[in-house]
Amino acid sequence: MIAIFSSTSQMMRQVIYALALGIGASYYFFGWGIIAQIILAVATAIAVEALFLKIRKMPIAPAIGDGSAALTGILLAISVPSIAPWWVIVVGVAFAIIFGKQLYGGLGNNPFNPAMLGYAFLLISYPLQMTTWAGDFVNLSQALDVIFNLNVVDALSGATQLDEVKTQLALGKSISELSVHSTAQAYINAGFLLGGLYLLIRRIIFWHIPVAFLAGIVITAFFLSLNDVEYHLPTQNHLMLGGTMLGAFFIATDPVSACTTPKGRLIYGFLIGMLVVIIRTFGNYPDGIAFAVLLINIMVPLIDYYTQPKVFGK
């Protein structure tokens, strides 16, 4: 059976609903910051998209109505630290919409995942703001304070587990000396996993990419840990820390920039998963998803061409 969607906006809306659980978990552990970021991001995304469509003399309402700009904003908002200053998300979303999407001709024509392009841009430009995460639940007034008055409240901030592990390993500690565990991150990942399963059931995404993505992570992490258990993050931690589930179900599956053939999707997902672990282990950045996705985006046309399904009678 197949699902027939009455419009692209209906599909985008389903994706946004599916994000709710993970966002809820984020809110539960880290507080109001994330909500403020999402509101900022969506407002920016829509404003920038509308502005650009106006410049390009294209109809504005249908493009805004399709929800894709809002979705890009939300994906970026939940990827940046929830206590990042307001201009970080605004600049990031604007970059994502302009350089990730509009300059290529709008929805459907962009070779890169816009949200991840924005993320990579922010990470390179503002590394400090991008790696300072809330350490604890932040209430509304605190959130508004750090986001808008730019008070970096030390008491609120911390590093992510992935970052922490990296620093500690660099200092010569071994995995067994660290306690690598984050309840908060595990729950948030579980939230995105459930949302992702919802998308699978509704047939908005197909299983190939998430499954291959996770397989790529598991297999690569497993071989690395075979090599040296003490210095590589165990496989289960790769799955539960950072943006793994968000990446598997919501980011790598962005249809526009992903492979479209079934076989191609398997290869695409697997390569991203593999790269994520490699970047996390050997790279200089805390989480590898954005760079992994962007790198493999480049290969999409090639993969698609060589993985065409068998045509009837050929």
Add this chain to the structure above:
Amino acid sequence: MLDAFNNGIVIENPYPVTQVEIIQAPLPDKVVLPLQQRIGEEAEPCVKVGDKVLTGQLIAQTPDKFCTPIHASISGTVVAIDQQIIPHKSGLKSTCITLESDGKDEWIENEGVGDFLHCSRETLLDYVQQSGIIGLGGAGFPTHSKLRCLQECQTLIINATECEPGISCDDAMMQHNAREVVRGIEVLLHITKATQVIIAIEDDKQEAYHELLMFNHNERILIQQIPTKYTSGAEKLLIKTVLNIEIPAEELAIDHGILCQNVSTAKAIFDAVVDNKPLVSRVVTVTGDAVTPNNFEVRLGASFEHIVALAKPNNQPHAVRMGGMMMGVDVASLAVPICKITNCIFVNNVKAKEVVQECIRCGQCNQVCPVGLLPQQLYWYAKSENTEKAMDYHLSSCIECRCCDVVCPSHLPLAEYFSFAKALYRQETQTQEKVDNARERFEYREYRLERNKTERAEMMARKKEELKQKMANDKAQKDKIAEAMARVKKKNDSDI
């Protein structure tokens, strides 16, 4: 249960016919019979204006061995032999014989062939031709020539799947004429000397299935149920489903000793060979949300209007399609006549057009394509008129079934793009072979393509213009991007 070919789509019949009876349409006052049949030469009239004719009388003979002659479908007077609009999107005209009814419906005495079991294959084939029988499933290929092509036939497949969701004329006919169908198949068996016959019937037609079972006493005839799924009626896909043989794109079913015939054609053969009646009427499904769906037995040449009126249309503006909702063609006027391939008339309320958006590469379309194509890639190349690339992605295999259109959340008219790109490719290469293969699969497409030529040339010119325009826009945009990039680069450089 078999489910051998992948994909395709399951569409619930949106407007089911609730009444089982086939309604006998009243005799039309006038019928219009086109001389141009689906392929080949125009038939030559053998009557003059003013002549009296009887039902079933030969009124136009064909010069061409390939074609079938034309018979009067009512008794009355020949009132005109002139240009009339025929059922076609573009409102094309063609020479037609117009008969006015005398209201008596007097039939001509026809000798027939006697007991068909004592007839030779050639006699029967000639007789089938002389009775005006063509494939009634919508393809409209002359039956006698299809049967003649064949040297050795192992398997005869009777296509009792309805070719599209929404059509139920074959189903209704089988429920009422199962005996005639089985007898007709026996005539076919006698002609083809096939070793086995498989009647492939979709599993949503239980009544028809049981009727056939009841009347079938021939152990060489097997009745097989197949899943109800759109495009399983397409010849090669049907063969895949029933026999699990995948006919290569360049070959024909006949090359593999397989022959497909529509179930209504079998009934028409019975009428001709056993009942001595040429093909002068057919069952037509009239359906859509503007009418009460029903099946009507109508005389050929009656106007669409005549039969649509019987289906109680509402008063809103209608869009009328000949053929099903998927592959039908819009007709310009209700004055057009019912012809042998008119299996369905779709009458829908005119609706607001869906907003078309860009392809988001969601991949819903390649999940349903029955031939395993990647419609989003084809769309990309068709849009940019890169026919070479589109051919690389097997454009020629597209059967234009519109499954991809139906699921596309961006409402892109994909199949239209593909037929346009094919036409363009044909024009570019002047070699028709590849495209012909795809046409073979869904034969009645060819009918449309042929007649569409002029129209298409216009469309092509128009689209080319539009694309040029778009390309110019795109270029302007690209320049803009380059500018913006340069600016950013300059800014970055100066920042450093």
